[in-house]
Amino acid sequence: MARAKTSAWPPLLTARALVIEAIEQRLAEAGLPELAWYDVLWTLEQAPSGRLRMHELAAATVITRSNMTRLVDRLEAAGLVTRARDAEDRRGALALLTSAGRDMRARMWKVYGPAIAQLFDAHVSEKESATLRACLLRIIEAARA
Amino acid sequence: MARAKTSAWPPLLTARALVIEAIEQRLAEAGLPELAWYDVLWTLEQAPSGRLRMHELAAATVITRSNMTRLVDRLEAAGLVTRARDAEDRRGALALLTSAGRDMRARMWKVYGPAIAQLFDAHVSEKESATLRACLLRIIEAARA
DNA sequence: TCGAGATGATTGCATATGTAATTATATGGG
DNA sequence: CCCATATAATTACATATGCAATCATCTCGA
Numbered sequence: 001m002a003r004a005k006t007s008a009w010p011p012l013l014t015a016r017a018l019v020i021e022a023i024e025q026r027l028a029e030a031g032l033p034e035l036a037w038y039d040v041l042w043t044l045e046q047a048p049s050g051r052l053r054m055h056e057l058a059a060a061t062v063i064t065r066s067n068m069t070r071l072v073d074r075l076e077a078a079g080l081v082t083r084a085r086d087a088e089d090r091r092g093a094l095a096l097l098t099s100a101g102r103d104m105r106a107r108m109w110k111v112y113g114p115a116i117a118q119l120f121d122a123h124v125s126e127k128e129s130a131t132l133r134a135c136l137l138r139i140i141e142a143a144r145a
Numbered sequence: 146m147a148r149a150k151t152s153a154w155p156p157l158l159t160a161r162a163l164v165i166e167a168i169e170q171r172l173a174e175a176g177l178p179e180l181a182w183y184d185v186l187w188t189l190e191q192a193p194s195g196r197l198r199m200h201e202l203a204a205a206t207v208i209t210r211s212n213m214t215r216l217v218d219r220l221e222a223a224g225l226v227t228r229a230r231d232a233e234d235r236r237g238a239l240a241l242l243t244s245a246g247r248d249m250r251a252r253m254w255k256v257y258g259p260a261i262a263q264l265f266d267a268h269v270s271e272k273e274s275a276t277l278r279a280c281l282l283r284i285i286e287a288a289r290a
Numbered sequence: 291t292c293g294a295g296a297t298g299a300t301t302g303c304a305t306a307t308g309t310a311a312t313t314a315t316a317t318g319g320g
Numbered sequence: 321c322c323c324a325t326a327t328a329a330t331t332a333c334a335t336a337t338g339c340a341a342t343c344a345t346c347t348c349g350a
Binding site: 006007008009011012013014015016017018019021022062116117119120121122123124128129130131132133134135136137138139140142143144 | 151152153154156157158159160161162163164166167207261262264265266267268269273274275276277278279280281282283284285287288289
Binding site: 291292293294296297299300301302304305307308309310311312313314315317320 | 321324325328330333334340
């Protein structure tokens with residue numbers, strides 16, 4: 001669909017930037033880590049037994065592998081994650097969530113959840129929200145194919 | 146609207162990250178600058194006589210002022226933009242688009258435009274696109290209020 | 291009109307990122 | 321079985337970013 005002047009892409013970029021900015025500010029004010037940490041903690045919490053290979057974690061969060069290495073370094077230093085060698089493939093490293101990591105994710109959600117509700121969802125009806133999700137999931141699927 | 150499990154926010158983040166990744170790759174392969182440059186060039190091209198104050202440019206593109214200072218440094222070094230003192234307010238600096246800047250924006254659009262069409266708009270109907278835009282513009286308006 | 295405080299832009303410093311090596315282990319063809 | 325090649329993760333280096341000063345100019349009230 002060529003749609004030069006009416007694509008939703010430019011406002012998507014702007015909306016994301018503004019909402020992220022506001023969310024980061026709230027997290028910082030609450031003395032909590034940045035959003036990227038939440039992403040990793042949440043992704044691990046979703047995974048069976050709270051563990052994932054580094055490359056799976058990187059793919060799931062759309063962060064490059066080398067950045068994930070360094071992000072997990074920081075999370076590990078903060079005690080939120082630990083690393084273990086993978087017994088199956090000894091090249092591989094597993095990142096696994098600690099209970100401090102779980103706690104931190106929950107604490108961050110107390111700020112992040114309401115922020116999403118107020119900054120994003122409040123301006124979208126239930127029906128629109130369903131449409132948005134459906135479109136975005138299609139785009140994700142195509143991009144990953 | 147509290148919508149914990151069904152918010153469009155998480156897929157928005159993922160979709161944006163994946164699409165940006167693909168776009169940056171195409172720009173790099175074409176030997177073109179990164180997307181952030183496009184944003185600045187386009188914003189200036191929209192502005193009356195292709196010029197904006199640094200803080201206006203920063204606000205429009207949702208980039209911090211200090212980063213805009215340095216981004217314009219690079220654009221200036223590449224000959225795509227020049228700086229001028231503002232006669233009205235001598236604290237202020239104006240960024241203004243050069244004709245090389247206009248050309249570059251056009252060249253980048255040859256890659257960027259089709260990429261948006263293929264990676265984003267192709268997966269959204271006309272009607273959905275209108276809904277997306279409307280929602281996102283509402284979110285932007287609220288965030289800027 | 292003068293000085294205190296606000297505002298616009300830049301800069302310094304610590305930290306984070308992208309990209310291209312590098313290291314270690316796995317895998318498949320001869 | 322062994323070597324060439326692929327893959328997982330990390331690291332090295334250059335570059336970009338966020339945040340807190342800093343510098344210049346403006347504005348407003350005593």
